[in-house]
Amino acid sequence: MPGFIIDLDGTMYAGTRPIPGAAEFIGRLKQEGHPFIYATNNSSKRPEQVAEHLHAVAGVEACPTEVLTSxxxxxxxxxxxxxxxxxxxxxxxxxxxxxxxxxxxxxxxxxxxxxxxxxxxxxxxxxxxxxxxxxxxxxxxxxxxxxxxxxxxxxxxxxxxxxxxxxxxxxxxxxxIGKPSPILLGMAVARLGLPASEAWVVGDNLRTDIAGGRAAGCRTALVLTGLATPDHADELIARSGVQPDLICRDLPELFDRSCR
Structure with missing residues (x-):
């Protein structure tokens, strides 16, 4: 059963705006028992504050223990x-x-x-x-x-x-320490309790989320909900030279393609 290391801004929410499908995705992970953790480069907030923001903005019930900050x-x-x-x-x-x-x-x-x-x-x-x-x-x-x-x-x-x-x-x-360095993501993998090859690093940024996931030996999924969008994803991939394992329109599509 795969686990998930999930980016926040651009993936779960955009500032103070929820990203459609994010709450549904987390609900399905919990329902089927997939381990997951939120991994963020944000160093300014405590995990408790990150969890509160997730609930307030994305409507996701989150625990501080599900958060790993840089x-x-x-x-x-x-x-x-x-x-x-x-x-x-x-x-x-x-x-x-x-x-x-x-x-x-x-x-x-x-x-x-x-x-x-x-x-x-x-x-x-x-x-x-x-x-x-x-x-x-x-x-x-x-x-x-x-x-x-x-x-x-x-x-x-x-x-x-x-x-x-x-x-x-x-x-x-x-x-x-933070993405694209594998240090943060390596710690996230350890928290999941899975081999890196069974963990998906999920995010909207090729140069941090996807490059970091590849460096950590994980599978990678680019979601087109933030920095990367359907209009220019191919251009971003060509410019960065970073190729994700999956490209998904949103998180529900990722669930369907990675958990089935």
Whole structure:
């Protein structure tokens, strides 16, 4: 029985708008006992907040344990390598909370790691501190490489845009956790309790969801409900060079083609 690792924005909802068929898809997975998990590059929210948003926007009853954020994955990555590590955090509540939950010590002095995600209060002082710590030997961990995020009124700079400044000034390449890195998706596969080859990574973005799924050894399904649409899916595939295993109009079609 296959399992599913499901993207959120563009797949389950578009900002504050539900995507048709998403709630039906989750209902059918639950009814037939397919394991699934929501995996998101968003590092700003706690899992509880993500689950609440799913319910409020998509009408899906979700539990925090069904959510894996890039903040959780980054904190777990660090804790697995150095339990109780000292971390300098550039990020929002979701990342600070994840660090504490993983037993890490959030500090501004002599950190072992600089961990960075989206931070809408990013400043020159934070940039300066991050570069100083990295130059002094701290490892640099990036929750996700997204340059832009969809939002009200268009697109806004993402964690990857902030990382560009830190990378340039520190001359250090970060360890990337979120999609398309296989680290986040590898943790999601472990939570499913299935071999990677029996898990479907589902999303609307070829360069993150689908490329990440392939890197993690999973099957991949592109749904034409967000960034990829029926009008230009072929063009996006040609430009990215990333070929999904399945291309589906929506999530109900995916269920019919992958679970039957």
């Amino acid at each position: 903040a959780q994955a980054a904190a777990r990555y660090i804790a697995d390598r150095q339990p109780g590590a000292r971390v300098f955090v550039i990020g929002e509540d979701g990342l600070v909370h994840a660090a504490g939950e993983a037993g890490l010590i959030v500090t501004e002095e002599r950190p072992d790691f600089v961990v960075q995600g989206i931070d809408r209060r990013f400043s020159y002082a934070k940039l300066e501190a991050a570069v100083r710590h990295i130059k002094s030997g701290a490892a640099y961990v990036l929750t996700n490489p997204d340059h832009l995020l969809p939002g009200e009124g268009g697109f806004h700079p993402g964690a990857g845009a902030l990382a560009a400044a830190i990378r340039t000034a520190s001359e250090a390449e970060p360890i990337v």
